Amino acid sequence: MIEFQLDETSGVATYMQLVQQVHQALRLGLLELGDQLPTAQQVVAKLAINPNTVLKAYRDLEREGLVRARPGRGTFVTGSVPGTDPATQARFLADMTGWLRSARAAGLGLDDIEAIYRTALRDTFAEGVA
């Protein structure tokens, strides 16, 4: 059984923090197929958060195919996080490095590059944020 933690200063929505912690636990092997997640009641008894927040996180995980709720029994792990293909990761790393080199060559400083990166990141993921 895993235990959730909350980072109140992160600015990340509470349900999203729970989702990310399950992802992380799956990646690290702390959670495996068939393992049970804490019940909503157990989570709220520890974190003092709204039970609907836990249910929303579990519904998201269920939609991703990672867990399934069995009525009256609990929520169980039914899938694993697909690790990104190492070749794909290497390709994007090379692209990014190339881009950064040309940005530096063009005279952009670290702050400029960070501002551009953050703007692009926000614009790209804007639709996904509730």
Next chain:
Amino acid sequence: MSAILEAAGLGKRYGHRWALRDCTLAIPAGRVVGLVGPNGAGKTTLLNLAVGLLAPTAGTISVLGGRPDAPGQMARVGFVAQDTPVYRRLPVGDHLRAGAWLNPGWDEEAARDRIERLGLDTRQRAGSLSGGQRAQLALTMALAKRPELLLLDEPVASLDPLARREFLQGLMEAVAEHGTSVVLSSHLIADIERVCDYLIVLTGSRIRVAGEVSELLASHHQLSGPRRGPGTLPAGQEVITESHTDRQSTLLIRTSTPILDPAWTVRPVSLEDLVLAYMSRADSAAPTRPALGVAS
């Protein structure tokens, strides 16, 4: 979904002063509602109207589909008044006995179990309990009634952080187990942010905003960009607060449509930003305070 608490044009006047005015609300069932506002805003008045301790001067209020003072209503609504009152000279165990005697739906087993888990001695007089223990006793009494709606007036205001956390843990556990609807007044926004999924901001005896927390956060944005007047915003973007320097404008706006103007830097707002914005907007007599997070 049926409303658990519905008010239309609700008002309460003391002499010439309106403690609550033009209050129109429809809170869906199954929510944990945070009622936020400064002291004297009318939070206690609204809660007292909801439990029938006060009668409205204007408008109507219905709770669980009935008038607050209707027979049988008391058993369905749990109420923990400010400062979590208990009978000081009465031992903890006698509180439970009185609760069992007074409430038809009393869950004796749950009450005993809760007292035991809290480590309270049933022989101890309630007056000698710590603030946190007293609050927990009051919560235990309110929960053992098995209410459909639980109203709490500033339940954690006087508690230390640990007792506050423990109180909210117990409250959320009950919500998870029984699906109880809760209305909780507080001025501790961090607590509200943690436990509430519905927000009501009440200042100067009026409701300034009410709605699902997720919808409110999704529809409010902070914009900053080159200075300009609010008249230049597209229709459908309502300005909640604004501050201007000679070069820059920072606005907190409400809109349901995407912000397309590329001149704005758009930031999401936190629940605290949102509450403070509605509070400072209501306080129109005061000079405009600069919005949070403005880069110089």
